[in-house]
Amino acid sequence: MSSESNTNDRLVPPSELARLVEVQLPAVINWRKRFSNFPKPVRSGESKYFRLWEVMAWWENRRIPASSRNEDEPEGTTYADRARRNLAARTGSLDGGVTLSLAVQEDDASSQQLVEDLLKMMKARVHASATSSTDSLDLLFSLTVLRTTAPATWSSLQQTVIPEEGSAEADKLLRLIGDSVDIQLRNRGHEPGMRVALTRLEFHNPRDLIAVIQASDRLGRIAFRLLLDEHATQARLESNESPTPEGLVRLMAGILVSPERLVRQVYDPNVRGGETLAALVDHFPDPSQVIAHGEGSHRETLRLAEMNLALRGLRAQLKHDPSPPWTRPDRPQITADLVITNPPFNRGRFTGQRRDEIRWPFGPLPQGNDNFAWLQHAVASLNVGGRAAVVLPKIACISTNRRERNIRQAMVERGAVECILTLPPQLFPGTPIAASVWFLRYPTDSRDQVLFIDAGKLGVVENGQRILTDEDQQVIKSAYRSFQADRDSGQTHEGTVGLSAAVPVEVIRDHGYSLNPADYQDLGTRxxxxxxxxxxxxxxxxxxxxxxxxxxxxxxxxxxxxxxxxxxxxxxxxxxxxRYVPLHELCDVKAGPSYSRLPVETRSAAGEIPVVLPKNLHNGRVDGTSEDRVSQRLAEDLARFRLVAGDILCIRSGTIGPPALVTDTQTGWLFGSNLLRLRRKRADTIDAYYLLGYLSQPRILERIKGLASNAIVPSLSTQSLGQFPIALPPFxxxxxxxxxxxxxxxxxxxxxxxxxxxxxxxxxxxxxxxxxxxxxxxxxxxxxxxxxxxxxxxxx
Missing domain, CATH: 1.10.287 (Helix Hairpins)
Structure with missing residues (x-):
């Protein structure tokens, strides 16, 4: 693909083509009818669009007639020359990318709560009978993109006012939101479709739309990912289209990306919701220098993937194709420095050429599924020195099918297999299939050790699904980095006790080319x-x-x-x-610092002073394992928000749970934006443990939650909590x-x-x-x- 396609892979309607080259619309229609090699349009609903780079390539060979040239255009000027000049005049560049606004400050807990609150709002305020199950989500996806990539449009939306009976104004505003996102999609070369979805929405009260927009002001990348998971549930996506678990994609990206490895191109041949490419991009210091390629079989999730990558300012070239990437010999071969993918498990949707007619790099495929086609395609797509991570069912490591064994043999003997990681059960929603990750490299014909990591016992179960925690990911990455360091220095790696073993090729050969870590678990250091x-x-x-x-x-x-x-x-x-006493007579009630004073980027595990967040409140106590820490200097600037033993912390907004008592261990810590601090005015008037027990009663908690129920996003104010009556016995x-x-x-x-x-x-x-x-x-x-x-x- 030409370099121009990297910058002009946008979709434009015929009318815009006419404006770019200063001709009448019938001229464009005439070109399409008269010339069989004129690019074919892309259909989206009733509309037709053309890929600009394809039309530009066609225009390169069309000189402008003398009678139609402008005074400043010399002989030999082509329509492509004129289009480039007009593009530069309109946009200031040929990039056509997005402009990122200031990133929203977010963390996992607050984003989770925000998404839950917004979904409840949409359910309560939109006519369900008039929409599909995902139209409300499309509005939240669109608002997230505009909030992050179009600050001027977002500011205008925030200032919009709709009267009580303004149904027409609400419809107009929905069309504006849909059109704004569709323009961004077309500029990135993707088919539009958000306007069509949003115009189906009908709010009970037109002003409810404004309430949703205002409540969406903190949507960002984390929230977008949570909405992807919700979309998979509501749209009832099959397992091959549902997003890959967050902990797994972060782990794969963390292993693939290293500071010393120069990366210009990344590729996912089964892009899903863009979560794998997004995880890679989050590890790059400058995503604008990276081009992402992707292919997907589902138009709607591919559109969401494009939006997901737009949030990161990434140049993406995503293509819709219902057939696997290796079945069309006319398609240009994509090569990349990093390949990451979670393809469909155990499926054989092979079309086009017969399997045996393709020259596979490691051997012909078995019948019945494409597991080993995805593996071979990933390696064949690597640039020299490139790396790949492919998620496959565990059976691919140990299958006895002759062709699959032969492919494993060829890949091991040619040095394409670097590491095999087996994953814990229950990691993927909706399927009990055990999975593994194959970490591959460009074949070097070297016979280094292969690292086997058995993570089957890692992870924790939440709501019936296992997740890989940050600690689990770090343990696995450390095992891999240790192996990599020993290999690069020419040393024999001994493995990590209870987790990994580095196995020579001759031992794998003796085991019949099984790539199951369990077969080598006793070979590590005892x-x-x-x-x-x-x-x-x-x-x-x-x-x-x-x-x-x-x-x-x-x-x-x-x-x-x-x-x-x-x-x-x-x-x-x-x-x-x-007697009953208002809480404010017993305690000073103080809200945490604003988000602007304690933003997410100021917190890290390397800081000196821990910050208590709602996620740290458990069983009436403050969890002492917080990795959210700030510098000593910032803590001193926020001295009014530091804690002392005997303080009680309450969750301020979202899901309001039981309070927690601060002990000597947490003295000097800070409390976060989404918390309220109760500090006793006199220690001989109210006992801290008594107050904690009183506020923790289920009936009292329900009454306190009622104080926050009238807000758009439920929020507890210092004033309302301060008026709450406390039943007080003698001290x-x-x-x-x-x-x-x-x-x-x-x-x-x-x-x-x-x-x-x-x-x-x-x-x-x-x-x-x-x-x-x-x-x-x-x-x-x-x-x-x-x-x-x-x-x-x-x-x-």
Whole structure:
């Protein structure tokens, strides 16, 4: 493809072609009818568009007749020359790209809450019968793109006012939003379609549209990704079109991209919602220097992919094609420095040439599925020195089909396979198929070690689906980087105990070219028996300590609670010595700093002072593992927002959950924008544990949530919370109640620790005892007493 196609791959209507070369519209129509080689149009609904670079190439061979030339146009001027001049005059460049506004400040928790709130708003304010299931999402997708890439348009939308009966104005505004996004899509060479979707929306009240626009002011890249997941659910996309899990694409991109590797072209032959290419781009310091290529079989998700990449200012060339990329010999071969893809699993939608007529680089394909076609296409698309990551079902690593085994053999022997990563189960929504990632490289015919990483036990389950946490990703990337460093320095890699093994090609050959990490798990460095013994003894000792601590906590809770269990007869709503007091008389209620004073980019794991966010509030306490930290200097500038022991934090907006108590550990930390801080005015008037317990009651939480229910995005103000009445007993009784609640919390924590210690001990012992690494000695207590013996030295 010519270099001009990189900058002029936009879609334009016939009328715009006429304006570019200063002719009448019938002239363009006449060219199309008279010349068979005139580019074919692209249809979108009832409209027709032409790819500008294709028409420019045709115009290069069409000289402007002398009678039609302008005074400043010499003989031999072509229509392409005139078009280039007019393009430069109109846009100031031939790029036609997007202009990014200031990036919205966002994080995972706030974006998740924002998306949930917006989806609820749309559901409540739009006539469902008049729309398809995804039209509301199309509005949110469009607003995200305009918010990020078109600051002037976005500012105009924010200032729009619609009267109560302004249905016509609302329809006009929806058309404006759709047209604005469609123009961007066409300028990027993609088929438009957002106007058609948005004009189907009907709001109950026209002014509800303005409310949605105003509430969308913090939509950004993270929110767009969350909306992609929601789109996959509502559109009931098949597994081959649903977005790849976020943790997985970040992991793949983190392994592929390295600072020393120059990248100019990236490619995904099954682009889905653009999440894989977006993850790559997020690792590049200057995305504008990278060109992304992609292909997809689904027009709607391909359009969303284009929008996803537009948010990053990336030049993208995405093509719609229902057939796999290797089935059209007339299509130009795409080559790239990095290839990343999650193709359809175990599917054979092969059309066109017969399989055996294609010259495959590593051998002919088996019948029935295209798994090994995707692998070979990925390697064939690499530039010299390039890398690829391909997600495939785990069966591709171990299948006994002769052709598949032969392809694995050829790829290993020619040095195309660098690393095989097996993934944990439940990672992909809607399918139980176990998967793996093949990390490939441009074939060098070298026979280096192949790294096998077994991540089958990593990840955590949330809402029935397993996710790879940031810690999991870091563990896997560290194992890969260590392997890469040893290989580049010519050293033999020993692997990472319990996670990875680096295996020579001759060993893989002996295993029949199986690429299943489980077949090589015993080949990594083994731990010394003395270390295994120490770990097993320590696990059992920790279990004994946790058991003793849980017993002590139970005894203390019983001691403090029993005296309180007496009837307290009274005639009124409260006992005679109790009273209701507004919260503001007991505590100073302060909201967190604004987003502009504490933006996302100021926070990182390398900072000195932790920042508490809503995600850090768990079980009435503040999670002490926050990686959101700021510099000491910024913390000093925000001194009014620092915490001291005894403060109570409440979630300010979104999903309002139970409050949390600040302890000595968090003294000096900052609290974030989406939190409210309660600080007691006098420590002898209200007990902190009593207040925490009072505000944590389910019925009280429901009443507090009611204070925030009238806002567009539910939000709790300092004034409304400050007026909330607190039932207050005498201080001495508060202390007794608070101490009892504190003892119960301690008991709950102790029993959680006991369960964790027992789980760890069992996991440790099962692995070492059943594997023969440790042998239990005779325990005289077992036959006499069935109670477990938590002594030391139980292993021989």
């Amino acid at each position: 731990e010394e028996p003395s270390k295994l013994l120490f770990e097993a003894e320590r696990a059992v000792h920790e279990l004994a300590l946790s058991h003793a601590e849980a017993q002590e906590a139970e005894a203390l809770a019983h001691e403090l609670i029993v005296p309180l269990l007496r009837p307290h007869h009274h005639d009124g709503d409260l006992p005679t010595d109790w 001495a009784e508060q202390r007794r109640i608070g101490e009892a609640l504190r003892a119960l919390d301690h008991q709950i924590t102790a029993y959680r620790s006991l369960v964790w210690a027992a789980t760890e001990a069992r996991t440790n012992l099962v692995e070492h005892l059943l594997g023969g690494a440790l042998v239990p000695r005779h325990n005289p207590y077992v036959s006499a007493d069935p109670v477990p013996y938590f002594g030391e030295g139980i292993f021989s």
